[in-house]
Amino acid sequence: MDNRFQTRRQFLKTSALAAASVPFVGAPVSSARAAGPERKIGFALAGLGNLSTHQLAPALQKTKYCRLAGVVTGHPAKAKLWQAQYNIPDQNIYSYDTMTQMAGNPDIDVVYVVTPNGLHAEHTIRAAQAGKHVLCEKPMEVSVEKCQQMINVCKAAGRQLAVGYRLHFEPANLECVRLVRNKVFGDLKVINAGFGFRLGDPAQWRLRRALAGGGPLMDVGIYALQATRYLTGEEPVRVSGLETKTDPVKFSEVEESIAWQMKFPSGVIANCSATYNAAGMDYFAAYADRGWFQLHPAYNYNGNRGTRSDGQTIQFPDIDQFAAEMDDFAQCILENRPTKVPGEEGLRDVKIMMAIYEAATSGKTVELA
Numbered sequence: 001m002d003n004r005f006q007t008r009r010q011f012l013k014t015s016a017l018a019a020a021s022v023p024f025v026g027a028p029v030s031s032a033r034a035a036g037p038e039r040k041i042g043f044a045l046a047g048l049g050n051l052s053t054h055q056l057a058p059a060l061q062k063t064k065y066c067r068l069a070g071v072v073t074g075h076p077a078k079a080k081l082w083q084a085q086y087n088i089p090d091q092n093i094y095s096y097d098t099m100t101q102m103a104g105n106p107d108i109d110v111v112y113v114v115t116p117n118g119l120h121a122e123h124t125i126r127a128a129q130a131g132k133h134v135l136c137e138k139p140m141e142v143s144v145e146k147c148q149q150m151i152n153v154c155k156a157a158g159r160q161l162a163v164g165y166r167l168h169f170e171p172a173n174l175e176c177v178r179l180v181r182n183k184v185f186g187d188l189k190v191i192n193a194g195f196g197f198r199l200g201d202p203a204q205w206r207l208r209r210a211l212a213g214g215g216p217l218m219d220v221g222i223y224a225l226q227a228t229r230y231l232t233g234e235e236p237v238r239v240s241g242l243e244t245k246t247d248p249v250k251f252s253e254v255e256e257s258i259a260w261q262m263k264f265p266s267g268v269i270a271n272c273s274a275t276y277n278a279a280g281m282d283y284f285a286a287y288a289d290r291g292w293f294q295l296h297p298a299y300n301y302n303g304n305r306g307t308r309s310d311g312q313t314i315q316f317p318d319i320d321q322f323a324a325e326m327d328d329f330a331q332c333i334l335e336n337r338p339t340k341v342p343g344e345e346g347l348r349d350v351k352i353m354m355a356i357y358e359a360a361t362s363g364k365t366v367e368l369a
């Protein structure tokens with residue numbers, strides 16, 4: 001089956017899929033499965049920065065099928081603190097250089113790669129070659145070639161590769177997909193979407209091209225891009241773009257703000273933007289032939305909510321999106337079925353983002369195959 005449509009269909013069926021159990025061809029039965037269904041999947045977090053510290057480690061405590069088994073870090077002092085806080089044994093502490101030694105450690109099933117974007121391939125490949133499944137943060141990498149390499153290596157190792165697209169597990173976003181699929185407001189015509197914030201510390205890796213791959217497009221614009229793709233269930237065929245810098249010193253290596261347009265095969269047009277220098281941009285609005293709906297905020301960890309042209313609101317109790325994402329990946333491994341957010345999904349976004357950059361720098365519309 002075309003993986004793209006499989007992904008879209010699965011997006012709508014989060015819970016149904018969990019029960020369905022589709023075999024994942026090529027993946028050997030994991031050690032967790034072999035040890036019995038009661039065993040939780042052991043996750044090692046690679047890169048103990050903000051996301052790992054403030055979101056992923058706490059989320060792991062809320063999961064049903066996962067446990068924090070180990071860490072990979074370049075800083076032994078951080079490892080000590082994590083060991084004390086989360087009761088992690090010495091043998092489950094690794095550096096980026098010793099990751100390959102995980103091969104002999106059955107306590108770790110999954111490496112969650114949470115390092116800067118331009119290091120995702122290196123760390124994913126090391127984990128897969130050590131026989132571990134990989135959950136990799138977004139954006140998958142900084143080039144199409146590196147994404148493809150990650151997919152190839154995980155496939156050759158018979159390990160699953162998923163991308164950390166947490167909104168595929170978030171009820172308000174899923175409800176908006178349902179509104180489109182059920183044509184509640186008719187056929188979708190236009191989407192406006194944007195995500196941005198004011199970036200602080202000028203010394204951070206997000207402003208360095210080699211590690212970030214780009215600016216706000218790669219970091220947060222990817223959420224707006226994702227929204228257009230999961231709302232339409234289609235892939236864009238044409239993109240145009242514009243970049244701007246009002247602070248060329250701070251943003252010497254990456255764009256400060258970017259706007260882009262996409263055309264989809266059904267004729268839907270999307271207007272999107274992303275910025276590192278304006279506050280509070282976090283939305284999408286979708287216009288169909290009989291009405292509209294919007295989420296604002298749309299991409300937060302909590303509190304995503306919206307309105308509809310018929311006066312109804314879109315609001316659900318908050319869930320921990322990271323816990324849901326990790327539990328789903330753990331179930332994929334336990335049940336030997338494919339993830340709905342595979343490496344191929346991450347690769348598609350990177351391919352489109354590269355086309356957007358090409359369009360923005362050349363000033364020309366870029367066709368996507």
Ligand code: NDP
Nearest residue numbers: 047048049050051052073074075114115116117137138139
């Ligand atoms: P941080 O800078 O806070 O942490 C990154 C960590 O990576 C560092 O603390 C460090 O951990 C490790 N690292 C290894 N090599 C380097 C290097 N050369 N330079 C800097 N850090 C290095 O970043 P975030 O946690 O905010 O982001 C990490 C990833 O997660 C990114 O890909 C980002 O896009 C993604 N992300 C996803 C979010 C989501 O909602 N899904 C939200 C935020 C981020 P150590 O010291 O342990 O080696």
